[in-house]
Amino acid sequence: MSSSPAASGLSSLTAAAPLSLCTREPHVPADRLVAEMVPPPRFDAVRFATYIPDPKQPSQTEAVEVLDDFAAGLGGAHATGSGRRGLFGFGRSKGRAKGKAAGAGPRGVYLDGGYGVGKTHLLASVWHAAPAEPALKAFGTFVELTNLVGALGFQQTVETLSGHRLLCIDEFELDDPGDTVLVSSLLGRLVDAGVALAATSNTLPGKLGEGRFAAVDFLREIQGLSAHFRTLRIDGEDYRHRGLPEAPAPYSDEQVTKAAYATGNASLDDFPHLLEHLAKVHPSRYGALTDGLAAVCLTDVRPVPDQSTALRLVVLADRLYDREVPVLASGLPFDRLFSEEMLNGGYRKKYFRAISRLTALARDARGLVETH
Secondary structure, three states, X not given: OOOOOOOOOOOOOOOOOXXXXXXXXXXXXXXXXXXOOOOOHHHOOOOHHHOOOXXXXXXXXXXXXXXXXXXXXXXXOOOOOOOHHHHHOOOOOOHHHOOOOOOOOOOEEEEXXXXXXXXXXXXXXXXXXXXXXXXXXXXEEHHHHHHHHHHHOHHHHXXXXXXXXXXXXXXXXXXXXXXXXXXXHHHHHHHHOOOEEEEEEOOXXXXXXXXXXXXXXXXXXXXXXXXXXXXXXXXXXXXXXXXXXXOOOOEOHHHHHHHHHHXXXXXXXXXXXXXHHHOOOOHHHHHHHOOOOOEEEEEEEOOXXXXXXXXXXXXXXXXXXXXXXXXXXXXOOHHHOOOHHHHOOOOHHHHHHHHHHHHXXXXXXXXXXXXX
């Protein structure tokens, strides 16, 4: 790793050496996983009022109206009691929800759309708008939800979440039959307990897992999951790059290293070594891996060698994006991380999301070089 001041011509710098992700092996207790089931820092302040629909995309305006009504409907009694109409009938019955009978049809809302159309913004807005105490609302990615089950056990997870009014699940993309059966069973139990569901994905519920597995059991579980959701399609272009300049080209190793030494609480790692380290840390700990970082600096970015490594990198990119940690890098640009085979395969939506988010974070990191 080229982090030595002497090796990089930085011997005159007196700043403390940067941090390294490769030296971190965080332990995350189960109670932290539960406590952190809230919208991530990037979405602390978002609300329906701060979502700016694209005037050329009426589905965005419609989604705001339907979701606002859905959130307002969560203010009644728990769904197993007298408030069931408000909870699952979308209360005031605007937009697509009009005329739904109490308890009829899907018991959740599912936001489907392309990358960067603001689905997570809207999902977090549902969480913030729902008139319930934070302890009665949960928000997490699909990966974080499966990690919670792994930490607590299935029955304890059901007991922990079944008293909630709302469960929001971001990035709802199923990667293997085991996770599909697990989540299908969990959501079925939570729906029976009266928990409202809201989820986002880049894939329609009935198409989850398409192109990955053909097992009859898998397809049956997918259909069961789809039945829990009423789908809202949100069209539009990626706001992360709408009207913004192109992300900067990768910098030199020396520029990245110098910026890492000059930026407080920045990390500096050789990209291939970081990928090796991620294999030693459970993805549920990737958020803790980035605790306290002001920037991530990477040298020698190169194509990801295999799919397992690529999927771990996707999770890290999500956690960095959630926490608004800029990423400064040398080597190849982020749109060349994944092979053509990967970008045409069953996980392509995850990889395109990672490229979109890492490109946005690279743009955020521009000032680290320009100011040093």
